[in-house]
Amino acid sequence: MALVTTLRRLVQNSLREYSRKASARWQRSFTVGTQPLRSDNKVTVNFINRDGEKITVKGSPGDSLLDVVINEDLDFDGFGACEGTLACSTCHLIFDEEMYKKLGPITDEEMDMLDLAYGLTDTSRLGCQICLTKSLEGMVAKVPESVADIRQTKDGSS
Amino acid sequence: MGAHKLLFSELKLWTSGRGGWIARLHKGIGACGKASLSSCSPKVCIVGSGPAGFYTAQHLIKARQDVEVDIYERLPVPFGLVRFGVAPDHPEVKNVINTFTQTAKHSRCSFYGNVNVGKNVSITELQQAYHAVVLSYGAEGNRSMGVPGEDLAGVYSAKDFVGWYNGLPSCRELSPDLSCETAVILGQGNVALDVARILLSPIDILKKTDITQPALEALAESQVRRVLIVGRRGPIQIACTIKELREMVNLPDTRPDMVAADFDAVKEALKDLPRPRKRLTELMLKTALEVPGEKEQERRSKASRTWGFRFFRSPVEVLAEPSHSRIAGIRLAINKLEGSGEGAHAVLTGEVEDVSCGLVVSSIGYKSLPIDPSVPFDSRKAIVPNTMGRVKQAAGLYCSGWLKTGPTGVIATTMNNSFDTARSLVEDMDSGTLDVSAAKPGSQSISALLEKRGVKPVTFSDWEKIDNVEMKKGESSGKPREKLLTVEEMLHVAWT
Numbered sequence: 273m274a275l276v277t278t279l280r281r282l283v284q285n286s287l288r289e290y291s292r293k294a295s296a297r298w299q300r301s302f303t304v305g306t307q308p309l310r311s312d313n314k315v316t317v318n319f320i321n322r323d324g325e326k327i328t329v330k331g332s333p334g335d336s337l338l339d340v341v342i343n344e345d346l347d348f349d350g351f352g353a354c355e356g357t358l359a360c361s362t363c364h365l366i367f368d369e370e371m372y373k374k375l376g377p378i379t380d381e382e383m384d385m386l387d388l389a390y391g392l393t394d395t396s397r398l399g400c401q402i403c404l405t406k407s408l409e410g411m412v413a414k415v416p417e418s419v420a421d422i423r424q425t426k427d428g429s430s
Numbered sequence: 431m432g433a434h435k436l437l438f439s440e441l442k443l444w445t446s447g448r449g450g451w452i453a454r455l456h457k458g459i460g461a462c463g464k465a466s467l468s469s470c471s472p473k474v475c476i477v478g479s480g481p482a483g484f485y486t487a488q489h490l491i492k493a494r495q496d497v498e499v500d501i502y503e504r505l506p507v508p509f510g511l512v513r514f515g516v517a518p519d520h521p522e523v524k525n526v527i528n529t530f531t532q533t534a535k536h537s538r539c540s541f542y543g544n545v546n547v548g549k550n551v552s553i554t555e556l557q558q559a560y561h562a563v564v565l566s567y568g569a570e571g572n573r574s575m576g577v578p579g580e581d582l583a584g585v586y587s588a589k590d591f592v593g594w595y596n597g598l599p600s601c602r603e604l605s606p607d608l609s610c611e612t613a614v615i616l617g618q619g620n621v622a623l624d625v626a627r628i629l630l631s632p633i634d635i636l637k638k639t640d641i642t643q644p645a646l647e648a649l650a651e652s653q654v655r656r657v658l659i660v661g662r663r664g665p666i667q668i669a670c671t672i673k674e675l676r677e678m679v680n681l682p683d684t685r686p687d688m689v690a691a692d693f694d695a696v697k698e699a700l701k702d703l704p705r706p707r708k709r710l711t712e713l714m715l716k717t718a719l720e721v722p723g724e725k726e727q728e729r730r731s732k733a734s735r736t737w738g739f740r741f742f743r744s745p746v747e748v749l750a751e752p753s754h755s756r757i758a759g760i761r762l763a764i765n766k767l768e769g770s771g772e773g774a775h776a777v778l779t780g781e782v783e784d785v786s787c788g789l790v791v792s793s794i795g796y797k798s799l800p801i802d803p804s805v806p807f808d809s810r811k812a813i814v815p816n817t818m819g820r821v822k823q824a825a826g827l828y829c830s831g832w833l834k835t836g837p838t839g840v841i842a843t844t845m846n847n848s849f850d851t852a853r854s855l856v857e858d859m860d861s862g863t864l865d866v867s868a869a870k871p872g873s874q875s876i877s878a879l880l881e882k883r884g885v886k887p888v889t890f891s892d893w894e895k896i897d898n899v900e901m902k903k904g905e906s907s908g909k910p911r912e913k914l915l916t917v918e919e920m921l922h923v924a925w926t
Contacts, residue, residue, distance in 0.1 A: 350845050353529065357522030360842050384673040387706035419846040
């Protein structure tokens, strides 16, 4: 399993492009199961999935929320179809008011695609455009339904 | 950037799904690359390899670890409208191909191109070989305007025009005549805006895209300088989305040409509109009515091409030149609106207006066609009648994508629609409604059938050869790819 984990991290490394982060990860990959030596540059992100379950993961400053979902292999159906190029609305996330205000400015281009999202709210954003900073530590992002699910209203299960 | 993208999709390949990579390792993938599962695994056949087909397959494979999915496609190449519909200058929209490629290369998925379901093999034969058949073949026909003169030279459906510039083999001979000054597009959806944008884009932009070489050459010689995009109803009912409108507004070397009176009553209606509609309408109002600043004024005065919406107009006749061989213009009925919002409808006033033009593109909707007499088909709605993807009165038959809901919606819409059908199918397998206990031969019997009939399928690795040839050809001209334009060429590359 260690081999797999190491290989997995190696692949993730090659995407990072920044040697400082890469070296921190490399160190961690050889200490699987122990506390990472330098955890203070990580940002905790909580996702509420479509079943209402809370999933807590960590990302690095500069990662987009879409990066986090992909890197942590979070299983949200159809999330990020256009791979973060502002050509779809499938990475739609909903925040609470306070966190929404901290997220920074939204461009016309993002709003244009966000406008197509199902269940659009005033505190909605596209995950591929939100980049992590330390000030967003502990953020909660809700993954909304992507379509009206008839099944859910029928018998409560999805 | 290219390497980054490759690594990105490699990462997804490795990490997508619950331990997908590790599970394959455990299943003992040998040199042949396919897992050897028991013959009792449920086998599903999907007809059509566009977004609907691939997203249905993706969800099925993920939902049950025993399902095997075979995707059949009429053309030698996969991906449907992602390849033949999405505009050449929208390459990011085509990123979904990476996800589809992952699915196609999954051990429990196989792609069979160059197989014409309905002609080379029947739905009944597929149903005998598979536990379930999912129809995802989309909408290859188009809604006709139903007006006199529609068949004149110079009148094209948007579906064919788009197919032409995107290299759909059946549209290769379209050779649209672009020697006129004015083009009229009927319809105001995103497809209509794509056509307008491709007609008016500077060649320097187009030549860096995967638009076909013949289309590029034709557009380089084009005399079209003015495009009118015509709709039956008003600005608030327009069907396009804001991204496409913004692209027109910002299109280099063009300026907008609208009729201010079309926008009376729109300003007051703004405040009650939901945000997406409001922003779209505001952009239209601004473009149509606002006096531009100095810089924009200068840009517009230098522009050599114009585009504009015309509202409250329906086609009643395409007018021919005296020789009756080509079009001279189009006669439009003038409408007024009854009701408001999405539900407003156009009512004839009795007045008409003639517009001179040499090119008419009818962009009023695609239309699905029946594939096989054994499959129920609603010819009024042009869909396969179904409930949540289960075809009515046809056990074991499902549908997804435009064939299921009608030909509207972006790729994400189709994605959700397909996941929905997959969910229904999995439910039926889990509950026993669909009996998957008896083993079915799947592709083994179908392959034998096809061989007997002299039909040779194109595998996914065959497609990858075509893919590589196209990308290589594009390199020398700075294009992402140079598409092969005929089925013969595609098959030649696939099988050499």
